[in-house]
Amino acid sequence: MKPFIEITKILAQQSLKFSVGLKTFNPCFFGESCEGACPKREKVKLDWKNLGFGYAVTDYNCRAFFKNGKWSEPTIFPDETINLSIAAQFIHYGQNIFEGIKVFEQKNGDITAFRPIENAKRFIQSAKACEMVPVPEELFMKTLDKVVQLNHRWVPPYGSGASLYVRPFQMGVEPLMGVKPSLQYTFIILVTPVGAYFKSGFKPGKFAVADDLDRAAPFGLGKVKAAANYVSGLRGTVRAKHDGYNEIIYLDCVQRKYIEESGPANFIAITKDNKYVTPKSSSILTSITNMSLREIAEKDFGMTVEERPISVDELADFEEVGACGTAAIISPIHSITYKDKVFTYGSPDKAGPKLTQLYNHIRAIQLGEAEDKYNWNYKFNI
Numbered sequence: 001m002k003p004f005i006e007i008t009k010i011l012a013q014q015s016l017k018f019s020v021g022l023k024t025f026n027p028c029f030f031g032e033s034c035e036g037a038c039p040k041r042e043k044v045k046l047d048w049k050n051l052g053f054g055y056a057v058t059d060y061n062c063r064a065f066f067k068n069g070k071w072s073e074p075t076i077f078p079d080e081t082i083n084l085s086i087a088a089q090f091i092h093y094g095q096n097i098f099e100g101i102k103v104f105e106q107k108n109g110d111i112t113a114f115r116p117i118e119n120a121k122r123f124i125q126s127a128k129a130c131e132m133v134p135v136p137e138e139l140f141m142k143t144l145d146k147v148v149q150l151n152h153r154w155v156p157p158y159g160s161g162a163s164l165y166v167r168p169f170q171m172g173v174e175p176l177m178g179v180k181p182s183l184q185y186t187f188i189i190l191v192t193p194v195g196a197y198f199k200s201g202f203k204p205g206k207f208a209v210a211d212d213l214d215r216a217a218p219f220g221l222g223k224v225k226a227a228a229n230y231v232s233g234l235r236g237t238v239r240a241k242h243d244g245y246n247e248i249i250y251l252d253c254v255q256r257k258y259i260e261e262s263g264p265a266n267f268i269a270i271t272k273d274n275k276y277v278t279p280k281s282s283s284i285l286t287s288i289t290n291m292s293l294r295e296i297a298e299k300d301f302g303m304t305v306e307e308r309p310i311s312v313d314e315l316a317d318f319e320e321v322g323a324c325g326t327a328a329i330i331s332p333i334h335s336i337t338y339k340d341k342v343f344t345y346g347s348p349d350k351a352g353p354k355l356t357q358l359y360n361h362i363r364a365i366q367l368g369e370a371e372d373k374y375n376w377n378y379k380f381n382i
């Protein structure tokens, strides 16, 4: 009887034979021929400048499995479906975590990701918070290397504004009926090309404070990237869209006074005396973009950085306001509606100068247009 991993490889190799456009590509598997650079292939033909944020099936995904107390080596799958027990833990009891990383083609042609080691570390924190067996950092990075190498023809070209979105996720798959942690896990990384976030310029949006909805509780899962947080944020996002806003801003759920974060991004503000302020709270996601912006604001632009509780009453005092995260880097905010008040910041068509400067700088580092002096870009061997 062949071990599971061998069978998977054979199946993968067989289905590769039928994959359109891959006939000349020699598939390679971990521990075999693809330890170094992968052969360079022509990019897929897509309208890169007009891509949205949707899911397009790419050539491969990579998976590793935890069973009998240990992780398997990662395996390449050309098939985008999964085969699961209908009693799998995560379907019923939610052991399900994920990450989001962007991969860029830089000005000099290098293919890089922005600080993925931080995502690997946060993934471990998320697993621990959900009583899951963490994916070791080395396995995370090895799987990431392979999935990007093998799908490199899907990395949008430099100058298109688009990027390859990388989605690592892990779920408890043991068939269970009782509520308990799974003893079996599947870890998958999928990739899909996504378009530029700001197609018509770096434009500010309209946000609203929700004082009757909560996303996460102080001792809950808000600090980590558990799928559970996103389902509890859906009500706010749907309501925001319905009411004509881009997103919701949550308040702390104890005093209903301090700003938490927006649906999928941390809250940031610039004060009149040039301070970068962002909420400190045990129930907001530890954003890698925010961490990077804070470092740049302080070290490169000489700003004072404050991470502290921000009262909703301070909304009237800020000069510029935004939401930050991997998807957009910064989404500038023009107005925030809170009860019967509307706070406005700068012009409705143009982001303020400080947030624009910060946004441009991170973007330039990601694209290899500015010096990467903090060593944030991770280069793939392609």
Ligand SMILES: Cc1ncc(COP(=O)(O)O)c(C=O)c1O
Pocket: 100, 261, 262, 263, 264, 265, 266, 284, 285, 286, 287, 288, 289, 290, 324, 325, 326, 327
């Ligand atoms: C709830 C939430 N907050 C903040 C962020 C920003 O985090 P990062 O900068 O690591 O993408 C995200 C996006 O990942 C998010 O989903």
